[in-house]
Amino acid sequence: MKKLVSCYFSVFLSLLLLASCGGDDKQQLMVQKAVAIESGEECHLCGMIITNFAGPKGELYRKEQGETVFKFCSTRDMFSYYLDPENQRNVSVIYVHDMSKMPWEAPDDGYFIDAKSAWFVAGSNKSGAMGKTLASFGKQEDARAFAKEYxxxxxxFEQVKRSVLM
Structure with a gap:
């Protein structure tokens, strides 16, 4: 019986220690999700009205900004911002549209995906808000089909560099 009580006490103590090692509860509970781009919202980089343009858009969160989302009129503008070394190390989450789910002319905010796991097509003949942009896709085969057509x-994601944005 003593061994059983000792075992339960050890399990309880271990769980208690694990729970207390979690750090700041507010930070743990914060979930940074993609949000809808509302009419009239401006691009964080260039200031243009985001919804006035076709093509994929981007959003990101900075670690020190908490719940503040930075929205961009194109994946090109988003990456131009992100690739700055100061910004890159401070970004926690990045989202882009999955263009396999919608027409180029009407991006749907219900289809944001994690940019770090996305596939991109650079150098297509499709334009975004700032001219050439990166078409973004959730699956490599969708990106290949787009590249074949356009x-x-x-x-x-790791291959996106400033030289790709030119």
Whole structure:
């Protein structure tokens, strides 16, 4: 009986210690999700009205900004902002539209995906708010099909560099 009580006490103590090692509860509970882009909202980088333009858009959260979402009129503007070393190390989450789910002319905010797991087509003949932009897709095969139809090169998140945005 003593062994059983000791065992239960050890399990209870272990769970208590694990729960207390979690750090700031507010930080743990904060979930940074993609949000709808409302009419009239401006691009964080260039100031243009986001919904006035076709093509994929982007959103990101900075670690120190908590619940503040930064919205961009194109994936090109989002990456131009993100690729700055100061911003890159401070960004916690990045979202882009999955363009396989919607027409180019009407991006649907119900289809944001994690940019870090997305596939991109650079150099296609499709334009976004600032001219050439990166078409974003949730699946590599969708990106390949888009590149076959509209030109460009399929790349992953790690391959997006400033030279790709030119």
């Amino acid at each position: 030109g460009g090169k399929v790349i992953n």
